[in-house]
Amino acid sequence: MKTDFLVIGSGIAGLTFALKTARKFPDKTITILTKANTDETNTKYAQGGIAVVNDTLRDSFQKHIADTLVAGDGLCNEEIVNLVVREGPERVNEIIAWGAEFDKNKSGDYQLGREGGHSEYRILHHKDVTGSEIERALVAQAATFPNIVIYNHWLVLDIITQHHLGYLVTKATPDITCFGVYALNLETRKIEKILACVTVMASGGVGQVYRTTTNPVIATGDGIAMAYRAKCRIENMEFIQFHPTALYEAGISPSFLITEAVRGDGGILRNKNGEAFMASYDPRADLAPRDIVARAIDTEMKRNGTEHVYLDCRQMDHNRFVEHFPNIYAKCKKLGIDVFEDMIPVAPAAHYCCGGIKVDESGRSSIINLYACGECSSTGLHGANRLASNSLLEALVFAHRCADDIEARAAREAGFFSFNESVPDWNVKGTLAPKEMILITQSLKELQQVMSDYVGIVRNTVRLDRAMKRIDLLHQETEELYKSSTVSPQLCELRNLITIGYLIVKGAGFRKESRGLHYNTDFPNRSNLLQPIVL
Numbered sequence: 001m002k003t004d005f006l007v008i009g010s011g012i013a014g015l016t017f018a019l020k021t022a023r024k025f026p027d028k029t030i031t032i033l034t035k036a037n038t039d040e041t042n043t044k045y046a047q048g049g050i051a052v053v054n055d056t057l058r059d060s061f062q063k064h065i066a067d068t069l070v071a072g073d074g075l076c077n078e079e080i081v082n083l084v085v086r087e088g089p090e091r092v093n094e095i096i097a098w099g100a101e102f103d104k105n106k107s108g109d110y111q112l113g114r115e116g117g118h119s120e121y122r123i124l125h126h127k128d129v130t131g132s133e134i135e136r137a138l139v140a141q142a143a144t145f146p147n148i149v150i151y152n153h154w155l156v157l158d159i160i161t162q163h164h165l166g167y168l169v170t171k172a173t174p175d176i177t178c179f180g181v182y183a184l185n186l187e188t189r190k191i192e193k194i195l196a197c198v199t200v201m202a203s204g205g206v207g208q209v210y211r212t213t214t215n216p217v218i219a220t221g222d223g224i225a226m227a228y229r230a231k232c233r234i235e236n237m238e239f240i241q242f243h244p245t246a247l248y249e250a251g252i253s254p255s256f257l258i259t260e261a262v263r264g265d266g267g268i269l270r271n272k273n274g275e276a277f278m279a280s281y282d283p284r285a286d287l288a289p290r291d292i293v294a295r296a297i298d299t300e301m302k303r304n305g306t307e308h309v310y311l312d313c314r315q316m317d318h319n320r321f322v323e324h325f326p327n328i329y330a331k332c333k334k335l336g337i338d339v340f341e342d343m344i345p346v347a348p349a350a351h352y353c354c355g356g357i358k359v360d361e362s363g364r365s366s367i368i369n370l371y372a373c374g375e376c377s378s379t380g381l382h383g384a385n386r387l388a389s390n391s392l393l394e395a396l397v398f399a400h401r402c403a404d405d406i407e408a409r410a411a412r413e414a415g416f417f418s419f420n421e422s423v424p425d426w427n428v429k430g431t432l433a434p435k436e437m438i439l440i441t442q443s444l445k446e447l448q449q450v451m452s453d454y455v456g457i458v459r460n461t462v463r464l465d466r467a468m469k470r471i472d473l474l475h476q477e478t479e480e481l482y483k484s485s486t487v488s489p490q491l492c493e494l495r496n497l498i499t500i501g502y503l504i505v506k507g508a509g510f511r512k513e514s515r516g517l518h519y520n521t522d523f524p525n526r527s528n529l530l531q532p533i534v535l
């Protein structure tokens with residue numbers, strides 16, 4: 001298969017890039033590969049909304065920039081923060097023009113929400129199902145372009161570079177180039193070579209590396225892992241954001257999210273004794289940034305020997321709650337929790353990966369012709385901790401920037417639209433059905449357990465060392481399994497998750513300080529390390 005543009009992922013980042021590019025290049029093909037149904041993405045589950053400066057009477061770019069920098073704890077790239085915040089309103093207006101609807105108040109103005117770390121009400125939302133509304137609008141818009149083709153149930157396995165042509169490729173190789181990908185068609189069970197002039201990684205998050213996560217099962221870090229295998233630069237992987245308030249249901253993963261907007265509207269965290277504890281951890285109390293709230297909850301749970309704390313919504317306006325948060329209201333009701341009578345049991349869950357494929361201000365990775373946008377990328381916006389609702393915004397801004405950069409390059413680089421015809425087919429060997437599924441499922445459980453127990457919200461050197469040893473063993477066993485002929489989607493995802501675990505532990509081990517989302521009890525203070533750790 002050949003395509004001018006290959007996009008891996010059909011969430012907000014991949015679809016937005018495709019839409020932009022389809023307009024710019026009506027005679028070129030844009031192929032989107034996605035490993036599940038089109039809309040099965042992290043995007044679909046986003047609740048709170050998009051942070052963007054809308055009400056310029058109360059809010060300003062400066063305030064949004066300042067909030068982002070404070071949350072990022074010294075590691076944000078200020079230039080990137082500036083451009084994302086300033087370009088944000090135009091990008092959000094574009095998706096509104098494409099049909100995405102956000103809630104308005106009776107006077108017709110946008111009804112703005114507030115979440116932890118925001119000094120103003122600035123979150124555009126669609127009730128508590130913002131992501132599914134955005135995904136709906138983008139998928140519908142993509143369907144109107146004949147040059148966008150979406151292939152569901154294709155699992156991309158590896159990025160093709162000079163390595164596949166028989167050259168030795170190391171991180172120091174100056175011109176590693178992406179020629180396309182190898183991908184497994186999950187319906188025919190065949191592995192195909194797909195050549196592309198430009199490949200855009202928009203493969204989303206890594207939440208499945210932890211036992212408890214808000215991320216759907218597709219979030220196995222494939223894009224970051226395959227980019228790392230191809231010797232691409234990866235950074236900031238130690239900064240994993242745990243959402244403070246995932247609904248606690250023993251043994252259930254993914255966890256259902258209780259959006260931070262509930263606390264923005266007056267929800268209060270309480271421990272098992274009914275005490276509202278957040279004010280004793282931070283003056284911003286329940287609306288402190290996520291890292292602080294998640295750590296406070298973790299401390300309360302450990303102190304009281306409980307598996308969760310509570311979110312108290314009983315004092316909130318009932319009609320407003322049902323109107324704003326119908327999905328949460330219905331979910332709780334289904335579980336027998338009446339949010340106006342009972343407190344909601346909540347616990348932190350792995351939620352967002354602040355690091356990823358290192359890109360520049362145009363979304364270019366360190367590999368030529370490989371771009372990245374959305375959650376799999378590391379743009380410099382989030383630093384050591386993402387400000388709530390900044391990721392949908394980042395995806396929009398960077399998908400646009402990738403498309404603009406490609407347009408400019410295509411105009412000036414002769415032969416931009418060409419394919420490397422010498423790439424060999426995938427070396428087919430073995431079976432596509434896992435013979436020993438138990439080896440894969442058990443290794444996955446072990447990995448998730450290790451990551452949750454040793455590399456969670458609170459870390460220390462002994463735990464990190466122990467995690468690395470366990471991951472090393474899992475890596476060796478899984479590579480043996482991989483080499484001994486079995487290629488299956490489950491095994492490929494396991495391999496990718498092991499790589500993600502390794503990158504998180506490696507980054508965490510290098511960062512001998514506590515900053516943002518990375519908290520190491522052996523190094524409880526910030527150091528002078530004001531730089532990302534690049535792996």
Ligand code: FAD
Nearest residue numbers: 009010011013035042043046048049156204374375389392
């Ligand atoms: P995704 O939307 O995750 O899409 C990834 C795509 O890549 C999928 O189509 C997947 O199938 C595909 N893919 C992955 N690997 C492969 C492969 N190997 N081969 C083929 N396809 C592959 N952010 C906010 O800003 N505001 C919010 O309110 C908010 N709420 C959230 C609530 C929840 C429960 C979660 C989980 C996240 C939330 N986030 C929120 C974060 C935000 O939703 C994500 O960061 C964002 O949607 C990521 O978009 P994306 O396009 O990068 O990736």
Ligand code: SIN
Nearest residue numbers: 047048259260388389
């Ligand atoms: C939420 O709604 O609390 C999630 C927002 C986000 O992850 O940005």
